[in-house]
Amino acid sequence: MAIHPNSSVVNDHPTPESRQTANPILHKPFNARDSATVRFTHKINKKYGLALKSYEQLLNWSTTHIDAFWSTVWDETGIIGDKGQHVVDDVQPPLNPQWFGHAKVNWAENMLWCRSPEKTALIQATEPTPDLPNPPLKSVSYAQLYDLVSGVVSALLSLGLKPGDRVASYSSNCIENVAACLAATAMGCIWVSAAADFAPDGVFERFQQIRPAVIFAVDAVVYNARVHPHLPKLSTLLKDLSDRASINPTVVIIHTIPQPPVGEWSANWTSWEHFVQEGRVRNLGRTETGEIQWSRQSFDWPLWILFSSGTTGRPKPIVHRAGGMLLQSMKELSICADITPDDVFFYYTTTGWMMWNFLISGLAVGCTLVLYDGSPLKDPSHLFRLVHELGISIFGTSAKYIDALSKAYKPRDHHDLSSLRHMYSTGSPLAPASFDFVYQHIHPQILLASITGGTDICSLFAGVSSALPVYRGEIQCRMLGMAVDSFTPEGTPSGNDTAGELVCLKPFPCMPLGFWPLPGYGPEEAVTAAQARFHESYFSQFKGVWYHGDHVLITASQEGNGGGMIMLGRSDGVLNPGGVRFGSAELYDVIELCFSRSTAASKEETVVDYVAVGQRLEDGDERVILFVKLHEGQRLSSALERRLKEELRSRRSPRHVPAKIIQVQDVPYTLNGKRVEVPVKKIINGAPVSSVNSATLQNPECLAEYSRLGEELRV
Numbered sequence: 001m002a003i004h005p006n007s008s009v010v011n012d013h014p015t016p017e018s019r020q021t022a023n024p025i026l027h028k029p030f031n032a033r034d035s036a037t038v039r040f041t042h043k044i045n046k047k048y049g050l051a052l053k054s055y056e057q058l059l060n061w062s063t064t065h066i067d068a069f070w071s072t073v074w075d076e077t078g079i080i081g082d083k084g085q086h087v088v089d090d091v092q093p094p095l096n097p098q099w100f101g102h103a104k105v106n107w108a109e110n111m112l113w114c115r116s117p118e119k120t121a122l123i124q125a126t127e128p129t130p131d132l133p134n135p136p137l138k139s140v141s142y143a144q145l146y147d148l149v150s151g152v153v154s155a156l157l158s159l160g161l162k163p164g165d166r167v168a169s170y171s172s173n174c175i176e177n178v179a180a181c182l183a184a185t186a187m188g189c190i191w192v193s194a195a196a197d198f199a200p201d202g203v204f205e206r207f208q209q210i211r212p213a214v215i216f217a218v219d220a221v222v223y224n225a226r227v228h229p230h231l232p233k234l235s236t237l238l239k240d241l242s243d244r245a246s247i248n249p250t251v252v253i254i255h256t257i258p259q260p261p262v263g264e265w266s267a268n269w270t271s272w273e274h275f276v277q278e279g280r281v282r283n284l285g286r287t288e289t290g291e292i293q294w295s296r297q298s299f300d301w302p303l304w305i306l307f308s309s310g311t312t313g314r315p316k317p318i319v320h321r322a323g324g325m326l327l328q329s330m331k332e333l334s335i336c337a338d339i340t341p342d343d344v345f346f347y348y349t350t351t352g353w354m355m356w357n358f359l360i361s362g363l364a365v366g367c368t369l370v371l372y373d374g375s376p377l378k379d380p381s382h383l384f385r386l387v388h389e390l391g392i393s394i395f396g397t398s399a400k401y402i403d404a405l406s407k408a409y410k411p412r413d414h415h416d417l418s419s420l421r422h423m424y425s426t427g428s429p430l431a432p433a434s435f436d437f438v439y440q441h442i443h444p445q446i447l448l449a450s451i452t453g454g455t456d457i458c459s460l461f462a463g464v465s466s467a468l469p470v471y472r473g474e475i476q477c478r479m480l481g482m483a484v485d486s487f488t489p490e491g492t493p494s495g496n497d498t499a500g501e502l503v504c505l506k507p508f509p510c511m512p513l514g515f516w517p518l519p520g521y522g523p524e525e526a527v528t529a530a531q532a533r534f535h536e537s538y539f540s541q542f543k544g545v546w547y548h549g550d551h552v553l554i555t556a557s558q559e560g561n562g563g564g565m566i567m568l569g570r571s572d573g574v575l576n577p578g579g580v581r582f583g584s585a586e587l588y589d590v591i592e593l594c595f596s597r598s599t600a601a602s603k604e605e606t607v608v609d610y611v612a613v614g615q616r617l618e619d620g621d622e623r624v625i626l627f628v629k630l631h632e633g634q635r636l637s638s639a640l641e642r643r644l645k646e647e648l649r650s651r652r653s654p655r656h657v658p659a660k661i662i663q664v665q666d667v668p669y670t671l672n673g674k675r676v677e678v679p680v681k682k683i684i685n686g687a688p689v690s691s692v693n694s695a696t697l698q699n700p701e702c703l704a705e706y707s708r709l710g711e712e713l714r715v
């Protein structure tokens with residue numbers, strides 16, 4: 001299999017002149033002058049007596065006048081709440097300033113401003129199965145969603161929940177899950193979600209850290225045309241939470257299939273219907289006029305916790321602020337992407353990926369959202385039938401999906417896709433050939449935006465603008481208000497058309513509050529450790545700027561876009577196959593549990609040491625290679641390889657199964673005993689052994705073997 005050029009070769013990227021041929025324009029805005037961005041620019045010009053003319057000028061102004069910019073975003077997008085006078089103090093990262101220090105706001109209130117019984121808020125679609133070849137669509141209007149949320153708020157209040165308590169979900173992408181999130185956040189609780197396809201061990205690692213008071217879970221999920229019971233996984237999780245962490249949450253079960261499996265139901269669980277009904281009867285959390293009693297809190301109030309797994313330790317519990325999420329999504333969706341209440345917005349995502357949060361923030365625009373549970377590709381025509389049937393205008397997905405689709409199906413030959421306006425892709429870099437496929441075989445005129453940001457900011461650093469053209473293979477622009485640049489390893493700007501590290505030079509309102517536990521939510525040592533880990537993750541690489549861990553190239557400005565962006569992969573040891581990001585630690589834990597010297601069944605089944613890295617592929621995706629060291633004289637048998645894969649699949653997920661498992665003589669370590677992944681990754685992707693600083697390693701001689709294996713893997 002051919003390999004994507006490694007990052008040292010990427011410096012040979014086309015010059016701005018040659019890029020005119022290499023990266024032609026594939027889409028131009030129909031009426032840029034009427035775009036939300038241009039209307040916003042006029043407002044800024046008028047308010048501040050400026051004459052900004054291009055996106056580039058607006059971007060520069062927005063990142064040098066962050067207080068004026070974000071204050072105007074609040075006003076122009078009609079945020080509901082009290083804004084107050086303060087916006088942000090003039091400090092640099094790593095100081096994480098307070099934003100809108102006098103504001104009072106509630107995220108869910110802003111999601112449910114539309115109360116219309118005529119306007120559809122959510123449509124839930126499911127993958128067909130042989131038993132249900134035409135699964136019925138479920139939908140709720142904004143009025144019905146409001147009513148549902150109000151019932152859940154009352155039920156949660158009757159359990160005694162209060163602001164700051166955690167409410168978790170281990171669910172599929174359904175209407176009830178959105179309502180539960182809105183209800184929890186309406187009353188100031190903190191939302192935490194794990195996708196139903198996560199194995200219980202992984203969910204335990206997450207929920208153990210945040211100690212939820214309530215868990216919403218589905219009874220089954222549909223994937224690959226099959227119904228998979230979910231209650232056994234839930235039972236394992238609950239047992240672990242109770243036995244190992246003394247956590248005994250209230251459990252609410254959402255029925256997703258007509259006949260729930262018998263025999264697994266615990267008497268302690270409540271059904272969703274009963275829970276909501278009880279809530280309605282109690283009628284708590286309503287004002288005298290029948291309004292939901294929104295818990296308006298500070299702008300920096302914790303909204304939800306997202307997990308990102310790194311190379312070491314447990315998954316990082318990233319806490320996002322309510323006001324920051326709100327303001328950022330309003331800017332992204334209403335101003336930059338120009339999504340309006342007339343749009344029908346779909347994103348293919350599980351509930352454990354930040355794109356779910358991105359999608360449901362679309363409620364604040366008042367448009368219709370489409371939720372989907374199932375495989376997107378088992379029947380590749382299914383999602384495009386939905387596009388036609390539901391009039392989907394904004395279609396979000398991953399680069400991996402577009403690549404796989406291009407090998408299987410040509411949607412335009414079979415469907416009327418005239419409703420489509422935008423298509424978004426994320427998770428991994430969108431290969432130039434995928435741009436061609438979308439324009440040739442999906443729609444010739446849509447805005448195709450490759451977007452990037454991630455769990456750490458639960459939003460975008462670079463992505464979409466309806467006012468700008470799309471260049472083949474490039475992200476359109478850096479997002480307004482985000483002072484994104486690329487740095488050399490020495491911490492200086494790398495300049496245009498040269499690869500570097502993605503950094504953000506100025507504070508932004510969706511910068512996370514920190515890692516859990518926040519001060520006041522846990523013992524002092526745990527809070528201090530979380531703060532140190534947060535600092536280490538984002539601010540230790542370069543002084544005074546946010547380091548994101550993505551290797552990127554910012555192109556020279558064209559047509560006033562201020563420079564597009566090309567993603568070159570992760571800079572650290574985080575694995576990202578098919579756009580699903582996880583830490584190598586998630587693989588290592590399973591190896592330790594089942595194959596270590598103390599846990600393996602026999603010497604033949606023992607993995608003495610290991611290291612997992614991502615290898616870049618030609619299409620911009622990456623595959624995971626797991627290197628294992630065995631006892632002297634042992635050979636990696638197919639039986640051991642199969643067992644490793646089985647354990648990783650069942651204890652983690654199918655996505656955690658490495659593409660290759662290869663035996664090595666040794667695994668490199670730093671002088672202070674840390675297993676090193678980044679040098680192995682570099683070498684596997686083609687960098688010479690001499691590019692690694694061998695003085696920092698205990699056993700640099702072992703790298704030669706990785707170099708040889710890398711050559712073989714790249715053939």
Ligand SMILES: CC(=O)CC(=O)O
Pocket residue numbers: 354355426427428451452453454455459460579581
């Ligand atoms: C927007 C993103 O960057 C999504 C992701 O890849 O996690």
